Amino acid sequence: MPKQLHVNLFEMNCVSHIIHGLWVHPDNNRHRFNDLEYWTELAKLLEQGTFDGIFIADVIGAYDEFRGGPETALREGMQIPSNDPLLIIPAMAAVTKNLGFGVTFSTTYEPPFAFARRMSTLDHLTKGRVGWNIVTSYLPNAARNFGLEKEISHDQRYQIADEYLDVLYKLWEGSWGDNAVVVDRENRVYTDPSKVRYINHVGENYKVAGPHLCQPSLQRTPLLFQATGSAAGIEFAGRHAEAIFTGGSSLVEVQTNIQAIRDKAQEHGRDPSSVKFFVPASVIVGRTDEEVEAKLKEYRELHSIDASLAHMQSPIDFTQYPRETKLRDLVAKGDQSWGLLRWVNSDETVGELIDKISFRQDRFFVAGTPEHVADTIERWLDEDGIDGINLIQYLSYGTAKDFIELVVPELRRRGRYREQYTEGETLRERFFGQGQARLPDNHFGARYRNPENLKQPAEALNLSPQKQEAVA
Known part of the structure; x- marks a missing residue:
């Protein structure tokens, strides 16, 4: 069968996310981002279109370099004001049964223990439909917001992130045994205490005793997204990421980025084919060429x-x-x-x-009729080797509606898009198949399912199989 397209709607809990200036369009709903109904209406629409999920970006600082301050960003609504992305997920989950949620959270400024509980809670409430987009934050203003004079260096942020993930895996995968929760009413035992463990993590950046406060959720570890392109980011992705948000200006650049991450995954003992690749895609579609040109003209004028x-x-x-x-x-x-x-x-x-x-017109931009758009998406899938797109919005909800009404039927006709959801699947199972709700056994985080590995220093476990062999 031909490769089917995975699709997330690219969102942010703000007015202007990627395509700036179009919030003034009379048909745009961006100004409603503070209303819960905006998010519940959007979630129901995406589920009707059988989208994989909604991918929610985030930043924790203001863009204040241009013209020496934040005034332009504030005037334009450019990612400020913005709200917390995690808090809108339960509302969207409550009105859907299948839609997934990828949410952005930074490893640099907030400690891992509380975040572990928040994500486990979301995994419970969504019945395993949540993923985490791992970022390290890059805005200088973000550093100042958390008491630092300047940004932590790029590579050091990834070193911190590596230990952050180590703590999370210990909490999510190792702290509770699979059969720790017994719910034995007769003997008045909810949890078997002998199967819940302290993690007693002591590292360069964190000291966390545990145990994890949440009982195991369906996925335990949420599906792990990451956006990267740097050497440190690729090394990190090879160890941790299951879905990569990437790109490139040419076919060669895209394929090179993909292959570099697959090579790193293999170096860390993972199946290189077990990583999915997503690109940010701009899709403007109309029933006729004239309709497409009218949209392009209107969007350009408002940008x-x-x-x-x-x-x-x-x-x-x-x-x-x-x-x-x-x-x-x-x-x-x-x-x-x-x-x-x-x-x-x-x-x-x-x-x-x-x-x-x-106006954003890069390699993953397409404007045309449904047939032309589908032809282009097939080329992205087959030639570039991607697995899915994060669909960039011009109008909310117009972009999603156009894709659902015009592109999805054409992709389905070609066998490139699912006909329906598989009921009850987790987000990880949607990407990797039934029965794969948890991290695969060859993933770094899976080693903490063995309680003995909780007792080992992180340095001993952070070695790739090749490096372990060299040390031996």
Whole structure:
């Protein structure tokens, strides 16, 4: 059978997430993000379209580099104001039976013990439909919000994250035995105390006694998402991630990114085919070419350059320069600020840069009729080797409705999209098959199912199979 497409709606609990400025469109519901009904209506719509889930992004700081402050982001509603993404999941779960939820949470600034309980609670309440998008946070303002003078370095954040996951696996996988909960009314025993363990983790960043406060949920460890592209991130993904949020500007770049992570997974003793790859996809679809062109024209006119530059944390206000100005004349060679715009060709002009960011049209952008969109998605699946998309929104709920009404039937006709959900499956089972509700046995976190491994120092267990053999 041909590979079927996995689809999450890409969301954030805010006004303007990725495509900026379109919140002013009269048909957009973004201003309703504070209302519970916005989220419950959206969840029911996505379940009608048999989406895999809703993927909720998050940041814990303001974008305040552009023009020297947060004013542009505030004026444009660009990811501020924003609300906690975890709190809306129970409401959406209550009005659905099958829709999954991928939620973003950072490992850098908040301790793991409380987060472990929150995620186990969500896994219970959703009956195993929750995933965690692991991030380490990157905004300087986020660091200041948690009492630091400046950001923790990129690679150090991943080192912290590695220990963070170690603590979580011990709590989720090791603290409670599979048959610890007995619910024996006759003998008045809910939990067998002999099968609940302290974890007694002592590491460089955390000291956690345990035991975990929650009884085992269906997945125990939620499905693990990660967005990455850096060397440290790829190393981390090879050890931990089950679904990768990635991308690339060309076929070669996408395939290279995918292969690098598969190689790392194998290096850590995992099945390299057990990792799923998602890309951020922009899909504008209409019944006719004329309808598509009308949408494109309208969206381009409403798109905000200011908000896009604020989102980029641009240290330069390119709107203040003539369009013919060469970018290399504005940014000195080797200037650190150029790193924030590394995907821009320094030989381009200011006008070309502004045109490029005026409207997102990268490798995973498609605009056309349902047939054209389906042709393009099939190419992404078969040539690029991706497994799914996080569907970027132009209008809420217009983007999702268009995809459900126009693209889904065409993909189904080609055998590329599920006809219905499998009742009762967890989110991990949806990606990897029935009977795979928990981490596979060859995943790093699974080793804590053996109580003896809770007693071992993390350094002894963090070695890949190849490194263990070399040490031996």
